Amino acid sequence: MSRREDDLAEACDWVARLEADESGPEDWAAFTAWLDGGADRRVVFDQAQALSLMASTHRSPASGGVRRTRTLRTPLSRRTLLWSGLAAAACAALVAAPLLVDRQETPVQTFSAPKGERRQIALEDGSSLWISGPARLDVSMSAKQRHVRLLEGEAAFDVRHDPARPFVIDVDQRRVTVLGTEFNIRRDPERMILTVRRGLVEVAPLGDPRRGAVRVPAGQRLVHETGATRAKMAAADVEMAFAWREGRLVYRDDRLGSVISDLNRYLATSVRLEDEALAARPFSGVVRLDEPDVVIERVCRLAGLKSRIQNDVVVLGADQT
Amino acid sequence: MSDRPEGAGAAQGELTRAYLARRGDLVRFFAARLRSMAAAEDLVQELYVKIRQAPDAPVANPDGLLFTIASNLMLDRQRGDRRARARDERWTEANLTILGGQAVQETPSAEAALAAKRRLTRMLTLMRDLPPRTQEAFKLHKLEGLSHAQTAARMGISAKTVEKQISAALRAILERLEPDDEI
Numbered sequence: 001m002s003r004r005e006d007d008l009a010e011a012c013d014w015v016a017r018l019e020a021d022e023s024g025p026e027d028w029a030a031f032t033a034w035l036d037g038g039a040d041r042r043v044v045f046d047q048a049q050a051l052s053l054m055a056s057t058h059r060s061p062a063s064g065g066v067r068r069t070r071t072l073r074t075p076l077s078r079r080t081l082l083w084s085g086l087a088a089a090a091c092a093a094l095v096a097a098p099l100l101v102d103r104q105e106t107p108v109q110t111f112s113a114p115k116g117e118r119r120q121i122a123l124e125d126g127s128s129l130w131i132s133g134p135a136r137l138d139v140s141m142s143a144k145q146r147h148v149r150l151l152e153g154e155a156a157f158d159v160r161h162d163p164a165r166p167f168v169i170d171v172d173q174r175r176v177t178v179l180g181t182e183f184n185i186r187r188d189p190e191r192m193i194l195t196v197r198r199g200l201v202e203v204a205p206l207g208d209p210r211r212g213a214v215r216v217p218a219g220q221r222l223v224h225e226t227g228a229t230r231a232k233m234a235a236a237d238v239e240m241a242f243a244w245r246e247g248r249l250v251y252r253d254d255r256l257g258s259v260i261s262d263l264n265r266y267l268a269t270s271v272r273l274e275d276e277a278l279a280a281r282p283f284s285g286v287v288r289l290d291e292p293d294v295v296i297e298r299v300c301r302l303a304g305l306k307s308r309i310q311n312d313v314v315v316l317g318a319d320q321t
Numbered sequence: 322m323s324d325r326p327e328g329a330g331a332a333q334g335e336l337t338r339a340y341l342a343r344r345g346d347l348v349r350f351f352a353a354r355l356r357s358m359a360a361a362e363d364l365v366q367e368l369y370v371k372i373r374q375a376p377d378a379p380v381a382n383p384d385g386l387l388f389t390i391a392s393n394l395m396l397d398r399q400r401g402d403r404r405a406r407a408r409d410e411r412w413t414e415a416n417l418t419i420l421g422g423q424a425v426q427e428t429p430s431a432e433a434a435l436a437a438k439r440r441l442t443r444m445l446t447l448m449r450d451l452p453p454r455t456q457e458a459f460k461l462h463k464l465e466g467l468s469h470a471q472t473a474a475r476m477g478i479s480a481k482t483v484e485k486q487i488s489a490a491l492r493a494i495l496e497r498l499e500p501d502d503e504i
Contacts, residue, residue, distance in 0.1 A: 009492055016488035018353030019462075020469045020480065028388040032346055045349060048491050051498070054441060055463035056356055246359060286366050 007038055011045040015052045112136040113153070116268025118244065118289075126160040127167065130245045132266060156184040156245045159199075170206060174224060174231070177202045181218075184241045195221040195241035203231065249287040256281040256303055260316070263299070267292045274317035278305075336372050339383035347391055354395065367394055440498065447494045454478075455493070458486035 014031060017023065023031075035041050113119045113133035121129040124141060131137060135153025139146075143165070148157075150171040159167045159178050169176040171185055172192045181199020185192065194203065196216050203222055204213035214231060216222045221236035243250040249262050257279030263271045269292040273279055285302045287295060296307050296314055306319040340347075344365060352361035368391045380386055448456060454476070461472040462483065469487075473480040 008495060009488075012488040012492040012495065015353060015491060016484045018350060019356070019487070020484050023350075023354065024392075025385060025388055028350060029385070031350060032343065032384060035346055035349075042345070042349075048495060049349060049352060051444065051491055051495055052463070052487075053352065053356065053358060055444065055459070056466065246363075248363065286363075288363075 003038070004040065004044070007041050007044045008048070010034065011041065011048040014045060015048045019052065108138050108140045110136065110138050114268075116266065116292075118247070118266075125162060125165070128158045130156040132244055150185055150187055152187065154184070154186040154244070156182075156242060158182045172224065172226065173206050175204050175206045177204070183216075184245075186241075190226055192224045192226075193221055193241075194224075195236045195238055197238045197242055243286075244289065247289045249289065251283050251285055251287070254283050255279060256283045259283050259287070259299060259303075263295065267295060269296075269314055270312070271296065271314045271316065274315050278316070278318065335380050336383050336386065339380075339387055340369060340372055343384060343387060347387065350388075351391060351395065364391060364395055364398070443498060444494055447497050448490070450497075451490055451493055455486045455490050458483050459490035462487055 014034065018027065018031065035045065111119065111121050111129075111131060113131045113135050115134045117133040119131050119133075121131070121139070123129065123139065123146070125146060127146070129137070129139075129148070132154040135155060136151045137153075137155060138149040138151065141147075146159075146162075146165055146167040148155075148167075148169045150169060157167075157169070157178070159181055167178045169178070169185070171187055174192060176185070176194065178199070178201050181196065181201055183194060183196040183199075183201055185194050194201065194216060196218050198218045200218070201216045202213055203216060203224075214222060214233065216233060219236060219238060220233055221241065222231050222233050224231035237252070244266060249259070249266070251259060256273070260271055260273055260279065263269075266289055281303060283303055287298055287302075289295060292314075296316075299305065300307055300316065300319070303316075304319050305316045307314050307316050309315070347365045347368065348358070348361045350361075351364050352358045355361050355364070368387065371390055371394065372387070448459060451459065457476060458472055458478075461467045461475055462469065467475065469480045469483045472483045476483070
């Protein structure tokens with residue numbers, strides 16, 4: 001057996017061993033010793049691990065109706081937990097006929113999340129949606145088409161590939177068509193931003209699919225200013241655009257001002273800076289979206305700030321100590 | 322983040338240096354434990370925040386200490402409300418962050434995404450060529466998400482044998498994947 005074949009066999013052994021759930025300090029020491037023992041071992045291990053992780057991501061989803069919906073984290077409102085549990089059943093009963101694209105009656109389900117809350121919605125086709133409050137969207141699944149209307153807020157999509165049943169999203173004055181991909185749409189009054197993580201998404205003016213269609217590949221984002229005739233495409237920081245879905249906000253060489261506006265977007269609490277000049281302060285780091293006070297404490301620690309409450313608003317000022 | 326001035330405390334410097342040297346390996350290790358690259362990245366990031374707050378004290382085995390702190394962080398996370406929906410979470414996290422998460426770091430082109438999809442299809446094809454028992458163990462553990470112990474119980478074999486079957490499956494698939502595309 002060649003050196004490389006040995007390494008490959010051992011790398012696979014390591015992946016399987018570490019996944020066995022019993023690994024402790026001795027395994028860590030032996031593992032690093034093994035990695036350090038050959039120039040290409042990290043490369044081979046990474047291949048084996050990538051395969052292993054890829055395999056565990058490929059699970060066959062159950063079918064029928066909306067599979068499950070749940071609230072990821074509810075920083076303030078406890079009641080919504082129950083509400084979200086009942087949402088699937090309650091919303092399934094809602095029928096809004098005007099939206100229907102197919103002739104047969106397709107029920108439209110409406111999902112929403114209040115400010116400061118994120119929800120995951122699993123669709124019967126294996127696709128998943130995440131919405132970040134305040135947000136609202138309608139979903140209708142027919143035999144010919146999967147149709148979502150994003151009425152308000154931000155949503156991320158992981159769409160299962162099905163050429164026979166296109167996945168269509170109407171947002172603002174744009175129609176987004178996908179075959180199987182993962183992307184995020186943020187809809188503000190001023191603009192719509194679509195960020196593609198993998199796959200390819202086509203965006204066309206609503207009601208005029210032939211003209212002005214743009215294809216957005218992975219790693220790019222499309223920005224459409226409200227009322228503009230054209231949309232602009234640019235390279236995107238995909239990780240940042242998606243981080244909220246995993247409950248994280250990621251900043252790289254950013255300004256404190258962006259952090260504050262994101263906190264106001266994702267937390268139920270209102271936050272402002274004592275002195276506007278602080279907004280220009282550089283900020284890098286990861287902020288996990290947790291209970292508002294934990295989040296604020298973390299931002300304060302990373303940015304050298306101090307917080308106080310004034311009329312229900314959290315005010316952040318420079319920490320002089 | 323590595324811009325911390327030298328001499329900010331010998332122990333801290335030592336631990337930080339060890340962290341920077343082992344960062345990638347810690348992610349590898351915990352990605353296997355957590356079955357998620359993203360969760361591992363997150364944990365290792367948290368570890369960094371933690372060691373920056375560590376008190377100044379001589380460290381005999383910085384690598385070992387890093388591992389201990391990271392393991393404790395992982396256990397802290399696994400406790401509490403997460404446990405009840407752990408499997409559900411893992412499915413979601415795996416499904417969404419790994420496939421995408423790896424893609425994110427390299428911000429791949431559409432072709433790369435397509436290649437990943439091709440690789441997945443190929444993996445599923447190759448899986449069917451595995452010996453029946455190996456295939457069954459791989460399917461139960463990977464595709465159905467059972468732990469090694471659960472897979473062992475289902476198949477009436479030992480957990481150690483499951484581990485061997487998984488390793489054999491990975492290796493057989495990797496060896497056949499290699500000729501036409503690199504992972």
